[in-house]
Amino acid sequence: MSEQLMVVGEITAPHGVKGWVRVRPETDLDQLAGIKRCRLFWPDNKERLFEVEQVRPHRQIWLLKLKDVSSRDEAEALRGALWMIRRDEAPPLPEGHYYVPDLVGLEVVTVQGESVGEVSEVLFGPANDVFVVRRSGLPDTLIPAVREVVKEIALNQGKIIIDPLPGLLD
Structure with missing residues (x-):
């Protein structure tokens, strides 16, 4: 049985020098408060699982900090990846809100x-x-x-x- 994945956003660039990345969102940030893990997928079908340390809004984008990504060079290597989560890992939403x-x-x-x-x-x-x-x-x-x-x-x-x-x- 294949798992259902949903796109949360796309990593567009590093942010700063401590491993943060900029994410163009595909969903509302407040819906992501409970997310602990994310999967990144690249166009060449490469996939990698990460633990989420922190997500926060920044103007019209999000800033994402992943465990084990601690430098700008490591963050740069994530550019272009799609941030995806398993649908069953998505936190429940309040009534009237939808993914x-x-x-x-x-x-x-x-x-x-x-x-x-x-x-x-x-x-x-x-x-x-x-x-x-x-x-x-x-x-x-x-x-x-x-x-x-x-x-x-x-x-x-x-x-x-x-x-x-x-x-x-x-």
């Missing part, structure tokens, strides 16, 4: 039952997140992840139910 991999692939339907499309990506914005919805035969549409629009996220049914504002789906 991106759980949302991608969900069908988006209106409150009237009309199919809009499928979530292909989640964008993180300064005011709110946005669902990128792939539509059959139409350009992708952006759905703001706000209560006024998103009425229900039903993971068990594989659906996100929306009440689109006028013009949102045009």
